[in-house]
Amino acid sequence: MAANAPSKKAKIPRTAMPEQDPKVRARNFQEVALGYTPEMARIEAGRCLQCKKPACRKGCPVEVDIPGFIKQIVEHDLDEAYAVLRQTNSLPAVCGRVCPQENQCEGACILGKKGEPVAIGRLERFAADAYLAKDACETVTGGPACSMARDDLKVACIGSGPSSLTCAGYLAARGIPVTVFEALHEVGGVLVYGIPEFRLPKGVVRQEIDAMKALGVEFRPNWVGGKTITVPELLESGYNAVFIGVGAGLPRFLGVPGENLIGVFSANEYLTRVNLGRAYKFPATDTPTFPAKHVVVFGGGNVAMDAARTAMRLGAEKVSLAYRRTEYEMPCRREELHHAKEEGLDILCLNAPVEFIGNEAGRLTRIVLQRMELGEPDASGRCSPVACQGDTCSIEADMAIVAVGTGANPLISQSTPGLETYRRGYIVADPATGETSIPNVFAGGDIVTGAATVISAMGAGRRAAKAIADRLLGPTEAGHPPEETAGQSVDA
Amino acid sequence: MPSRILRKRKLIPGATSELVIEAPHIAAKAKPGNFVILRVWEDGERIPLTIADADPDAGTITLVYLVMGKTTAHLETLDAGDDILDLCGPLGKATEIHKVDGPVICVGGGTGIAAMHHIAKGHHLAGNHVVTIIGARCEDLLLFRDELCSFCPEVLIATNDGSCGREGLVTDLLVERLTNDKTVAEVVAIGPVPMMRAVAEATKPFGVKTTVSLNSIMVDGIGMCGACRVSVGGETRFACVDGPEFDGHAVDFTELAARLTAFKDQERLSYEEFKSHGCKCSK
Numbered sequence: 124m125a126a127n128a129p130s131k132k133a134k135i136p137r138t139a140m141p142e143q144d145p146k147v148r149a150r151n152f153q154e155v156a157l158g159y160t161p162e163m164a165r166i167e168a169g170r171c172l173q174c175k176k177p178a179c180r181k182g183c184p185v186e187v188d189i190p191g192f193i194k195q196i197v198e199h200d201l202d203e204a205y206a207v208l209r210q211t212n213s214l215p216a217v218c219g220r221v222c223p224q225e226n227q228c229e230g231a232c233i234l235g236k237k238g239e240p241v242a243i244g245r246l247e248r249f250a251a252d253a254y255l256a257k258d259a260c261e262t263v264t265g266g267p268a269c270s271m272a273r274d275d276l277k278v279a280c281i282g283s284g285p286s287s288l289t290c291a292g293y294l295a296a297r298g299i300p301v302t303v304f305e306a307l308h309e310v311g312g313v314l315v316y317g318i319p320e321f322r323l324p325k326g327v328v329r330q331e332i333d334a335m336k337a338l339g340v341e342f343r344p345n346w347v348g349g350k351t352i353t354v355p356e357l358l359e360s361g362y363n364a365v366f367i368g369v370g371a372g373l374p375r376f377l378g379v380p381g382e383n384l385i386g387v388f389s390a391n392e393y394l395t396r397v398n399l400g401r402a403y404k405f406p407a408t409d410t411p412t413f414p415a416k417h418v419v420v421f422g423g424g425n426v427a428m429d430a431a432r433t434a435m436r437l438g439a440e441k442v443s444l445a446y447r448r449t450e451y452e453m454p455c456r457r458e459e460l461h462h463a464k465e466e467g468l469d470i471l472c473l474n475a476p477v478e479f480i481g482n483e484a485g486r487l488t489r490i491v492l493q494r495m496e497l498g499e500p501d502a503s504g505r506c507s508p509v510a511c512q513g514d515t516c517s518i519e520a521d522m523a524i525v526a527v528g529t530g531a532n533p534l535i536s537q538s539t540p541g542l543e544t545y546r547r548g549y550i551v552a553d554p555a556t557g558e559t560s561i562p563n564v565f566a567g568g569d570i571v572t573g574a575a576t577v578i579s580a581m582g583a584g585r586r587a588a589k590a591i592a593d594r595l596l597g598p599t600e601a602g603h604p605p606e607e608t609a610g611q612s613v614d615a
Numbered sequence: 616m617p618s619r620i621l622r623k624r625k626l627i628p629g630a631t632s633e634l635v636i637e638a639p640h641i642a643a644k645a646k647p648g649n650f651v652i653l654r655v656w657e658d659g660e661r662i663p664l665t666i667a668d669a670d671p672d673a674g675t676i677t678l679v680y681l682v683m684g685k686t687t688a689h690l691e692t693l694d695a696g697d698d699i700l701d702l703c704g705p706l707g708k709a710t711e712i713h714k715v716d717g718p719v720i721c722v723g724g725g726t727g728i729a730a731m732h733h734i735a736k737g738h739h740l741a742g743n744h745v746v747t748i749i750g751a752r753c754e755d756l757l758l759f760r761d762e763l764c765s766f767c768p769e770v771l772i773a774t775n776d777g778s779c780g781r782e783g784l785v786t787d788l789l790v791e792r793l794t795n796d797k798t799v800a801e802v803v804a805i806g807p808v809p810m811m812r813a814v815a816e817a818t819k820p821f822g823v824k825t826t827v828s829l830n831s832i833m834v835d836g837i838g839m840c841g842a843c844r845v846s847v848g849g850e851t852r853f854a855c856v857d858g859p860e861f862d863g864h865a866v867d868f869t870e871l872a873a874r875l876t877a878f879k880d881q882e883r884l885s886y887e888e889f890k891s892h893g894c895k896c897s898k
Contacts, residue, residue, distance in 0.1 A: 306703065306835075306837050307703075307835065307837075308654055308661070308700075308701040308703070316839075343616065344616065344701070345616065345701050345702060345703040346640070346703075347703060347704070347706065347837055350644070350704070350705060350706060350837075351640055351641065351644065351703070351704065351705070352640070372837075372838070372839040373838055373839065374839070374840060374841050376841065376844075376851060382851070383844060383845075383846060383851065383870055383874065385873060385874060385876070385877040386877075388842075389840055389841045389842075391839055391840040391841070392834055392840035392841060392842045395834055395835060395839065395840055396834060400660060400661070400834070401658065404658070405881065405885070406881070406884055406885045406888050407658065408658040408659075408660075409658060409659045409660035409685055409686055409689075409885060410660040410661070410834075411660075411878045411881035411882065411885065412881075413877070413878070414881075484873065484876070485869075485870065485873030485874070485876075532837070532838050532839065533838075533856075534837065534838065534856065
């Protein structure tokens with residue numbers, strides 16, 4: 124069996140993953156994708172060709188040793204598979220679920236050239252889940268975690284989303300004490316307030332964070348960077364370096380009339396109420412959400428999909444998604460669009476809102492939409508939507524969710540003299556190291572790039588952590604294995 | 616990291632209490648005008664409360680709340696020695712306080728008097744002549760009278776039933792003062808929306824700068840969601856990060872009042888459940 128020729132392996136079909144039935148899952152918050160069984164995982168892992176120069180690894184922003192962990196699954200050593208993942212990825216159970224693998228590792232897999240790529244994301248998820256399910260705290264810290272703790276050094280991370288968690292995990296594994304300051308009451312950033320339970324169970328996030336606590340990372344929730352504590356204060360109080368990973372959490376609104384009517388929400392508010400506030404259990408929990416029959420979501424990204432699918436699960440009779448372009452241009456993951464359609468999402472392409480109309484109590488009742496058509500490609504390379512003059516219609520709606528993107532929250536830049544930002548408030552940082560205009564202050568993730576993916580934020584957190592470790596420990600003591608640094612411009 | 620309640624004082628039994636809470640990292644930073652977001656238990660919601668006072672030396676902040684729904688009723692079940700599960704702050708922009716030429720009139724209504732107290736104190740410490748005007752339905756509901764009297768040269772009182780001070784509204788006293796005193800530099804108003812709107816309308820003909828502290832619905836309190844958005848001068852602003860204080864003459868009070876009712880059915884449901892089953896948290 125191990126002697127299968129590559130051509131033969133390419134013909135084995137990619138192993139499907141069991142999912143909840145669309146009719147059932149459209150009304151619950153349990154995870155949609157159920158994960159591989161050990162047997163399915165072994166079959167899928169057996170498809171990997173174990174390339175000498177794996178393209179998949181280059182496709183991964185944190186360069187997980189993909190053939191390495193897959194080999195361990197084939198050999199039934201799940202502890203070792205997890206250990207390989209954790210060498211470069213602090214949140215494998217999360218990434219296996221939410222990465223757009225089609226554009227990353229799986230998009231680069233050689234098998235994908237003629238057939239279907241190896242299901243790397245599903246295997247990563249399987250290895251992480253199998254490991255975490257064992258609840259073996261003592262071995263979570265295995266490997267590099269046993270570095271001698273340095274009590275003369277300390278680093279602060281502001282924000283606890285994917286970039287900060289990765290930075291903190293990397294430094295802690297090298298013995299550098301890290302304190303993570305989080306503004307909300309729960310740690311995890313977008314993983315806890317943004318991505319819903321049915322796509323990323325919160326228990327999974329919590330387990331990975333517990334693994335980081337076991338590494339010695341200290342978490343301080345309810346500390347608002349820029350308010351409760353500022354960057355200059357952190358440096359003055361003896362932190363050797365500060366990493367800013369506060370994301371791009373400022374919601375953008377459409378700027379059309381009636382947008383402040385009752386029933387019009389930013390996707391951030393809607394998802395925060397439901398995910399962080401667990402409003403789907405109201406009134407057993409105290410945070411209310413807004414009951415609605417006809418919901419219209421504006422946007423075409425993952426956040427729009429998450430909001431629309433959440434509204435279905437909260438009992439809306441009809442959920443429509445209005446997007447200015449066509450399905451082809453939607454930036455969301457294909458799998459999420461597919462899932463949403465299976466669950467009954469109504470898609471209104473080539474439509475843009477022009478006005479929200481309400482009743483005398485200030486509550487939304489209708490939305491006026493403008494028909495659009497695709498024009499010339501814009502700077503992003505996508506065709507820009509152009510209004511079809513005079514072609515409008517109005518649809519009934521008692522709730523609208525605006526998911527047209529986010530901007531940089533100014534709390535940190537306002538409270539940090541000398542911190543250089545771009546015009547729209549994103550922080551200027553060296554692409555190789557993440558260092559900002561202030562020495563020893565680093566930044567990464569969405570607050571530098573604007574809204575992007577979980578894994579690219581993790582890549583930025585890891586690059587900054589390497590630069591910080593090199594500076595504080597010296598490159599030798601920081602102990603980057605040769606294969607980790609090879610081919611990267613990160614480490615001087 | 617829960618925060619310990621050190622002292623509790625019932626200001627109006629069953630309705631309004633004052634908590635002194637151990638929170639040195641917030642007390643060190645809290646300025647007049649700032650607020651906190653708190654959460655009482657693990658399935659609780661986040662609610663904003665203005666910081667009524669702060670003592671950086673003692674490491675404490677003071678909060679005053681009116682029991683008006685589930686979460687404040689739940690908070691009212693706590694006592695000295697109990698913990699508040701999550702306490703986050705100080706949030707919002709601090710009041711702009713500097714030495715001005717004429718008197719500053721601080722108007723407070725209901726629980727808003729407590730929030731106004733911190734601002735009045737700030738103006739007093741900046742060397743301004745502070746006139747406070749406080750109002751309530753009757754004398755028993757007047758908060759912070761002694762505290763205000765301890766530093767304010769003038770504390771004017773209005774009650775609806777005339778049981779204390781002038782019978783009538785705070786705006787009656789305000790208009791009288793503005794008519795007789797052309798040197799008033801600024802008016803600050805904190806209280807229920809109708810009261811703040813009335814104050815803004817009363818001061819407008821006099822052309823006196825008027826600041827109001829808005830109490831819109833909040834979730835995160837750090838500018839992430841826009842639940843607290845208000846229209847000021849025709850522009851959308853977030854009360855939690857751009858405010859909560861704004862120019863009273865530019866605020867769309869009609870929109871604010873409507874938005875405050877967005878969840879009233881759910882709020883009633885949650886409060887009824889709480890009253891019939893009591894506190895569900897396992898103590």
